[in-house]
Amino acid sequence: MRNRPHLAVWKFASCDGCQLSLLDCEDELLALTEAIEIAHFTEATRTSLPGPYDLSLVEGSITTPVDAERILEVRRQSKVLVTIGACATAGGIQALRNAGNMQDIVAAVYPSPQYIRALATSTPISAHVPVDFELRGCPINKAQLLEVISAFLAGRKPVIPSYSVCIECKRRSNVCVMVQGIPCLGPITHAGCGAICPAYRRGCYGCFGPMESPNAAGLTREWQARGASSLQIKRVLRSFNAAAEAFQAESLKHGD
């Protein structure tokens, strides 16, 4: 078999959902394995080929001293490093601890906290090593993952727009839920999901993090005018992308 580029998939602090998106590509999986060699992907195979790797997909955030070291080695072994998902690009839901007291949190969760060796913060991969591309989402959209891999194989820029969810929402002819009274993060959220929640008459939860030029203050001002409380606003901005700069800064204006 010809010499295929080697792909590695790495897991840090995460739920594995984004890696599973790769296995979810059932129809495309055969074509994928013909185009690339899966060299390291413990979710899929116990085979692990040594580096270097042509493309590394990195899931999860950095939350322990061990992982802070391990990501340096992953970077050293990877020609191209792409982070996948909200944990790897923004710190994930676990970054909620960044604002709290780590000792208190560990004591509240674990019966024997003395065995826990964790960092006080959950940080994105880009806080530790240079990242070549960040794919957003909680979880990522598998079509976008295939686009990133196809673009890598063809040596072109991936078509992953960073505008608002509203553009996707309108393209699929949804009726705007926010105008109809449902608070929605769509106008300040990065596209990529295909506007799933508004299509089912729910407000956007911001799974893909901030869009390219988020005016979070402008949006929350409107929510408040429509009756949302500071507590509601704070909470909605503190989820999978709580530590993303635009969401974090705005949420802090609505409470600690």
Add this chain to the structure above:
Amino acid sequence: MTSMPQPGMARCIEPAALQALIDLLAQEGYLIVGPTRQDDAIVYDRIAGLDDLPAGWTDVQAPGHYTLVRRDDDAFFGYAVGPHSWKRFLHPPVETLWRALRDGDSFTLAAPSAPAPRYALFGVRACDLRAIAIQDRVFRDGAHVDHAYADRRRSAFIIAVNCGVAGGNCFCVSMGSGPRADAGFDLALTELIDAAGHRFLLEVGSDAGAALLARIDNVEASMADVDSAKAVVSHTAAHMGRHMETRGLKELLQGQPQHPRWDDVAARCLACGNCTMVCPTCFCTTIEDHGSIDGSSAERVRTWDSCFTLDFSYIHGGSVRTSTRSRYRQWLTHKLAHWIDQFGVSGCVGCGRCIAWCPVGIDITEEVATLRVAVEAGNEAGHEHD
């Protein structure tokens, strides 16, 4: 066929005849799209007949607000325009332009698989007829013809409706585009509900419209019906929800690239792009190329784009319009001023969609009015110093 209706003449039909008209269009292979109630809004989607129309409903609209309420009659068309515009059908949001298949060292091009349906657009308002005419100019009538658009347009049958209700965000009178449909349709309806019953005055706008009308039950419109139809339109014209002063507007906007009002609106604008998506004349698109993983095929897809995205103005070295201020100014000044230089008409038809469907309720008429007052006050102050 001595009684064959002619373009320009007025006839009167019963609701049952309107259903017959829809049935005839369906028999002729048209995909009929018209107003229907979905997701608490009146949208444009496939309809089979009068039962699908939002009879007895109307909309209450304001900046950033849209709600449906019951009317006290069963009017089929007793509402203003909703979130969709007809560009959804004539200029679709996602369109595959071509596919390429690898063939050894070469490749072959394949046209998109399914041809576009023949649309019958049912219930098109005057403002939207003007919007279609504007997109015709952009896509069909210039030096570079978009053939797919031209095909969809050529095969479309248009049934207009003269507005019986002015929405809270409507200002077609200011833009000279309504509320009466005067051109660009095959047939035009005016809904009449009074002591004489529920009926429609029907005007013929084309030979195709005349031919269809000849196949349904119709009678000559009485003078009273013609007068009633005129009164419906006059009443709507007199109750516009908004107003935009267009006198000298092009020069006003083109002369104010640095006005502080642009900063004010930029603080409110989310740069989400909703206004451009709902605008019936906004025509900008982007091109995306996708390839299969094995490199055996590729496709080029055209999608609606917006001047509010950073990529829109991306050229070598980065985006030209990085601030929301510059992007909002670009949209507004193009729509209301540069458009006139480019196409000979304003790009705004006064439908009010950008006002209703802005998540934070930015009102284009208010922005223009505020800017005008500020500029004119500044000019007067300047003259006092002279």
